[in-house]
Amino acid sequence: MRVITEWPASARAWERCRQSLAGGVSTGLRAQMRPHPIFFSHGQGSSITDVDGNTYVDYVLGWGPLILGHSHPGVVAAVGAQLPQGQTFGSGHLAEYAVAEQVCAAIPGVERVLWSNTGTEAVQVALRLARAVTGRWKFLKFEGHYHGWSDQVLVSYQAVEEGRPKLTSRGQNPSALDDVLVAPWNDAEQVAALLRDRDVAAVICEPVLCNSGVIPPADGFLARLREVCDETGTILVFDEVITGFRLAYGGAVERYAVRPDLVVLGKAIAGGFPLSAVGGRADIVDQVTEGVVHAGTFNGNPIVLAAASATLGELRRDGVYDVLEKRAATLADGFAASLRGHGVAAAVHHVGPVVQCSPGVVRVGSLADFLAADWEFYDALSVELLRRGVFVLPRGRWYLSTAHDDRDVADTLAAFDAAVEAVVRDRD
Template sequence: MSLFQEAQKYIVGGVNSPVRAFKSVGGEPPFIERGKGAYIYDTEGNKYLDFIQSWGPLIFGHCDSEIEEAIIEAVKKGTSFGAPTKVEIDLAKEVLELFPHLELIRFVSSGTEATMSAIRLARGVTNKDDIIKFEGCYHGHSDSLLVSAGSGAATFGVPSSPGVPKDFTKHTLLAKYNDIESVKKCFEKGDVGCVIIEPIAGNMSLVPGNAEFLGELREICNHYGAILIFDEVMSGFRASLRGSYDIYGIEADIVTFGKVIGGGMPVGAFAGKKEIMEKLSPVGPVYQAGTLSGNPVAMSAGLAQIKKLKANPEIYKDLENKAKKLMQGFEHISKENGIDFNYNVVGSMFGFFFNSKLPKNFDDVNKSDTKRYAAFHNKMLNNGFYFAPSAYETGFICTPMNENDIEATINTYKQIAKEI
């Protein structure tokens, strides 16, 4: 009996997060035993070059010595107190120092918590119930965000999961990514309190927001008095040191963080202007709480990682160059084999599509050949290269990856391209 078969006897679906079950790519997931640098090793001793890196947070790879040491030292003092610690202040300072438009931060334990809390805060500040989200952007699994598109560009959302009451999603309007006209229609239809968007969307592979579109989105929110939330749980400190802010220079009212600021530990956060954030309890009336928020072990890991990033900002260019080299290699081989292929690279993030057109929104992404991606994934995995088990996820480069790793990946794709 495989570990996956055994897991299914005790854990729902054999996994604790659905994409890990490999349903969209087929086969059984390897069970990972350990990681070091750019590589992970499964329980059967197989070695994989890891392009997932725990879905983004491990910029310095697995078991980075400085982050590992920070975690060990923190654990020696205690794993959890449910009380304030100095390391919370230290990490808050390091994060906020980089963003002139963010003045206060609240730490939570996950990205879902961060976005859910940011939306509640925005609704509390504006006293408006309706929100706008974008097709293809994922902000966690809270009820008001699990919606699917209706029949028109400005229809109210309907639940996309059983267990989500229609009353919870009737205040969620769906707009099309990179389409400002769809946003305008939503504002005309509803009483919108906030707009939430991934400025660099990482959950439909990788689709960056258009600069003009994001600028107009800022202006529309100003006009209607709506709060603009940038979900940078994935792109924060990954796309660049300051996430989308370095790329677009657009000041969102609230920014959500996660992944990277935990250094591999479970962490989320949301930050904003003082007048907005002070509407949160215990200062203001909007309630939000979490027993393990600001966990000292997670805060210590995040502090070590953010300090290391700030001390070595030049790594982003190197990571981007490696991502571009990988994608350009894939593109060249795809053309040689008559395979439709397009890609995006933003800093250390990359995403590719078996698609004749470079997608600008979720409709475009859905025209990609997901069966071909499944074949690609299986063959690359069998050759020791660990890509996301879904065509809708972003890939990540880490600092331990070297030129030989990138070349080996390209060469392996060359070998399997004819077969897919």
């Protein structure tokens, strides 16, 4: 197995980038990559190639959007056909309703759709709609859940404060804490108590806590949220930026058979192009025709919607999610066996095609468990994987695409075992 020892062209590119681009990265999360941000030239299918000419099996997948892998022929063809027809119109076009109809058909309970560009924007619109409908201002979120980087929602993301909201960023407006309540994930009765004591416009959650440990909902938890929201007149919002079109064609709504009032979509919906959406009950979403402002120059961009239509068409094929589930299970089982074989305690599991590997703990059932993992070990592991041709995210989350095949999985398991052995040896 070839082992990469250095990345000179990437190191030079990063150093030059830092002279003109703040931090040398276009989003701060990429600065977490070890040993330093790697610069890439192209990707194809499940693989990605850096500027030094090294090729990797890619489990980052653009931090999630590339559900079909890199440069999927159907997506490339759809975008290529649209480009000479125009980049944007500033008015209506046929793809706006055609793709909205695909979304409505895919997700139970979605009657209307609003197009946007990023998850952060879509969450803002969802909360605005909830406030308009209820006439209330507060919302409830859960510890460790990420709903974008705007001031109002970037609260209690990577810290446990026993129910007390906590700011996440320097420069964040402290007034963001005034309108938010925070509860532990999977504690339905605390949610019920908070909603009964206060007027709350919305409860928002990742239906699977993907951003902090890939923690699924406890049995009956989402159904209980639905009941409590109905009892208190609160709008239930599923943030399915990660889970939408990934856990199933109908996302977490289909997988767990619980219908929120609103669902936020992003990442996988357009196969690598910047698209997000809010979907849900017509009486709520149609508030944009009754004075709720929803704006954006690039909303419903025809190129992006061409990519979305092609992506959804591929994901609708028979057996797609069964194969993704099977390969994720093979990876998770292999990772667990390798770590166990080298004497490393770890929690490894998956929900659909999202795998979580958390060394140093035996289970991840809460944000506290996730934060307690040995992330120094995992940082070292991610570098050893990179040396062996496997590109992964920090903090243990792995994404699979339809482009990954059995050979990719076998090669990855071999590289993973060698990488674990190297980290254990270096630590002894």
